[in-house]
Amino acid sequence: MNRHYEAALEFQRFFQERGWRFCVIGGVAIMRWGELRTTQDVDLSLLTGFGEEEKFIDALLARFASRRENAAEFALRHRVLTLRASNGLDVDIALAALPYEEEMIGRATPFDYESDVSLVTCSAEDLVVLKAFAARPQDWRDVEGILIRQGERLDWGYIRTHLPPLCELKEAPEIMDRLNELRRSTAV
Numbered sequence: 001m002n003r004h005y006e007a008a009l010e011f012q013r014f015f016q017e018r019g020w021r022f023c024v025i026g027g028v029a030i031m032r033w034g035e036l037r038t039t040q041d042v043d044l045s046l047l048t049g050f051g052e053e054e055k056f057i058d059a060l061l062a063r064f065a066s067r068r069e070n071a072a073e074f075a076l077r078h079r080v081l082t083l084r085a086s087n088g089l090d091v092d093i094a095l096a097a098l099p100y101e102e103e104m105i106g107r108a109t110p111f112d113y114e115s116d117v118s119l120v121t122c123s124a125e126d127l128v129v130l131k132a133f134a135a136r137p138q139d140w141r142d143v144e145g146i147l148i149r150q151g152e153r154l155d156w157g158y159i160r161t162h163l164p165p166l167c168e169l170k171e172a173p174e175i176m177d178r179l180n181e182l183r184r185s186t187a188v
Contacts, residue, residue: 003089033121042090079094128179
């Protein structure tokens, strides 16, 4: 089994055993919706809400190795818990709380990566929103890959509803311009 799938599956089972709401995001989700590429870690989004994060963090730190000192403090400050799967792979868990994040997790669906590996991943539209919002060079390459592979199957109304408010929070309205430019350039 692919090491990334193995790590994602380990965390997915841990979350499911507790009835926690989550989805796979990042490079593993790109493998479903975009152009195949290598990835160094596994990224998940875990719905913790605001004010309840510590119970999730404590349970995760009791089971998985942390990748940094003061992991709980870092996670509470930056809303990302950095852990290591039992196979040694790095795992980043985004502590989700915003209404958009809750909706994204609610829209997530399972996908069979291998015959014995089904992972709950975010939708292609949500991956575009997340990657465009992050706006790093690799993220833009990922968005382009999703646009090429998914084309007009993407729900642009959904993307145009959810990305602009996040761009406002980041004070980066140019993100929408870049996304629209990429959409035009990848249209077939």
